[in-house]
Amino acid sequence: MSAILRLGLAVLSGVLLGLAWLSSITSILIFVAFIPLLWLFSDLEKTPERKNGKRFFGYAFLTFLVWNVITTWWVFNSTPAAILAFITNSALMALMVYFYYLVKKHVFKMRNCLWVLAVFFTAFEYFHFDWDLSWPWLTLGNVFAFTPHLVQFYEFTGVLGGSIWIWATNIAIFKICVEKKNSLKCYLVAFTIMLLPIVISAIMYKTYKEKGSDVEVVIVQPNIDPYGEQYELNPVVATERMLDLARTKVTPNTRLILTPESMIQEYVWEHQLDYSPSLRLIQEFLSQHDSIEMIAGLSSFRLVKERTPAARSYGNLYYEAHNVALLVSENDYSQKYYKSKLTPGVEIMPFVKYFRPLERLAIDMGGTVGTLGISPNREVFISQYGTPPFAPVICYESIYGDFVAGFVRNGAQFLCIITNDGWWGNTPGHRQHMRYAKLRAIETRRDIARCANTGISAFINQRGDVSQATPYWEEAVIAQNVKANSKITFYVKYGDYIGRISLFLAGILLLAALAFRLKKRNVKVNV
Numbered sequence: 001m002s003a004i005l006r007l008g009l010a011v012l013s014g015v016l017l018g019l020a021w022l023s024s025i026t027s028i029l030i031f032v033a034f035i036p037l038l039w040l041f042s043d044l045e046k047t048p049e050r051k052n053g054k055r056f057f058g059y060a061f062l063t064f065l066v067w068n069v070i071t072t073w074w075v076f077n078s079t080p081a082a083i084l085a086f087i088t089n090s091a092l093m094a095l096m097v098y099f100y101y102l103v104k105k106h107v108f109k110m111r112n113c114l115w116v117l118a119v120f121f122t123a124f125e126y127f128h129f130d131w132d133l134s135w136p137w138l139t140l141g142n143v144f145a146f147t148p149h150l151v152q153f154y155e156f157t158g159v160l161g162g163s164i165w166i167w168a169t170n171i172a173i174f175k176i177c178v179e180k181k182n183s184l185k186c187y188l189v190a191f192t193i194m195l196l197p198i199v200i201s202a203i204m205y206k207t208y209k210e211k212g213s214d215v216e217v218v219i220v221q222p223n224i225d226p227y228g229e230q231y232e233l234n235p236v237v238a239t240e241r242m243l244d245l246a247r248t249k250v251t252p253n254t255r256l257i258l259t260p261e262s263m264i265q266e267y268v269w270e271h272q273l274d275y276s277p278s279l280r281l282i283q284e285f286l287s288q289h290d291s292i293e294m295i296a297g298l299s300s301f302r303l304v305k306e307r308t309p310a311a312r313s314y315g316n317l318y319y320e321a322h323n324v325a326l327l328v329s330e331n332d333y334s335q336k337y338y339k340s341k342l343t344p345g346v347e348i349m350p351f352v353k354y355f356r357p358l359e360r361l362a363i364d365m366g367g368t369v370g371t372l373g374i375s376p377n378r379e380v381f382i383s384q385y386g387t388p389p390f391a392p393v394i395c396y397e398s399i400y401g402d403f404v405a406g407f408v409r410n411g412a413q414f415l416c417i418i419t420n421d422g423w424w425g426n427t428p429g430h431r432q433h434m435r436y437a438k439l440r441a442i443e444t445r446r447d448i449a450r451c452a453n454t455g456i457s458a459f460i461n462q463r464g465d466v467s468q469a470t471p472y473w474e475e476a477v478i479a480q481n482v483k484a485n486s487k488i489t490f491y492v493k494y495g496d497y498i499g500r501i502s503l504f505l506a507g508i509l510l511l512a513a514l515a516f517r518l519k520k521r522n523v524k525v526n527v
Contacts, residue, residue: 001043010059013037014066021071021432024146031194034170037063038114039178041097045110053101060097064090072137074427081345089135092128096120103509106516114174116509118167123506125163126499129400132350134341136399137432140166145435148464152204153197154442155489158401160498169194208463210447212413212483215387216253217449220245221457221476222263226422235265239278241475243285249479250289255387257294260453261323261395261420264298271303273333287330291385294328295392295451297418302373310373320373323347325392325418327381335381339394340374341403347372378406388413388484395419398450399436401443402495408444409492413484415440415448422454426472430456438464443491447482 016033075082141162172190323339342348391407421430448460455472470476
């Protein structure tokens with residue numbers, strides 16, 4: 001196979017992966033997207049050379065770079081640093097291919113072991129959930145956010161179950177189409193792997209019954225331009241606009257009003273919240289209605305007693321900045337939750353606790369920048385009026401399955417997502433972000449009220465169905481009953497167990513490869 005054909009196969013895999021993220025129709029391409037890349041690897045194995053490991057890495061890097069750019073090019077709308085993000089994420093993915101090559105060469109002596117590649121990639125996806133460069137946007141199982149009726153089994157596996165499904169299907173079809181494994185058994189295995197989860201999910205979707213009691217929620221989408229109006233609009237005027245919208249939908253049965261991330265435009269010190277004119281306006285509004293509360297998003301500062309990784313100096317004192325969800329009633333606002341899954345490069349500077357000067361490189365996307373303080377636990381809001389417990393999930397946090405499940409383990413019976421998706425403009429970014437929330441609804445079997453500053457705001461039921469989705473870049477207010485469900489799913493109980501198993505296996509395989517490699521080197525030296 002020529003170098004040009006190899007490059008073509010690498011690019012083709014990247015294009016197929018990218019196209020799978022574009023629509024519900026093209027998402028089916030995910031089941032064959034890796035086949036060109038696997039064919040390329042198969043050819044490389046037939047012509048073993050000293051630098052084959054580098055070739056595996058290089059071609060894989062090209063595939064993943066094409067995929068990253070096609071799928072998440074919109075990040076560039078908010079910062080040119082997106083280029084570095086594309087390169088870094090692609091290199092990390094390609095590193096899993098290199099690890100696969102090492103294991104294949106030193107442990108399996110180049111015998112067929114494509115399952116090892118699936119293990120390493122799934123382990124990487126799990127690892128990518130929880131470190132300073134966390135960016136699980138392209139977790140393979142996320143592609144089914146277009147078609148939630150096909151992945152109802154996520155209540156047992158989470159999105160990593162979708163990742164395993166994708167790898168298993170690609171490998172099975174590859175063996176038939178490229179390796180010419182044309183026996184009836186191979187065909188049956190391939191069709192079973194691809195179709196059985198779909199059949200199971202279709203049955204689950206049709207038979208699932210919504211659980212829980214009704215809670216009436218109002219969602220307010222004020223549509224404030226994050227690049228201009230957010231800085232120019234008087235904070236009190238912004239709050240009044242939000243309250244005027246809420247008035248049009250509030251009824252005697254309303255129990256919760258949901259406003260977006262950073263809705264309160266004032267920067268406030270937490271020990272001086274009483275002086276916030278916006279909070280006083282909100283409490284005056286709530287006092288005119290019975291048994292109603294509001295989730296308000298704001299940026300706050302909090303004095304701390306000692307220096308922490310997120311602390312900044314203020315004279316002889318230290319303080320932390322926070323992205324906060326605040327539960328406000330007519331006489332209380334003591335319940336708060338600090339955003340804890342922070343956006344790399346904006347709200348957390350990677351490895352800043354080891355390299356403090358990196359703090360100065362934080363990207364300013366409005367609001368508070370630099371490393372923020374976080375909540376140690378997934379705080380669940382408890383209503384003083386008897387509304388069932390609910391979770392305040394802030395923006396980027398909603399793409400983390402096990403993280404969101406943590407709110408449910410702590411008692412949340414429905415989920416509230418507050419976000420500001422205006423940074424990316426009218427691009428696939430805000431639409432992808434909204435779709436991922438459907439997967440959280442399935443994993444946890446919790447209704448979701450999603451409030452975005454500039455769209456898309458919506459209600460999502462426990463099957464992942466969306467209702468009352470608002471247009472982008474328009475003022476809007478919607479109201480609906482959500483179900484407060486207390487039942488715990490298998491996934492909520494056990495979290496990303498597929499990821500933990502994959503990471504353990506990947507570690508064992510990599511250690512074995514290194515041991516065999518060192519043994520081989522020692523033999524050569526002794527000879």
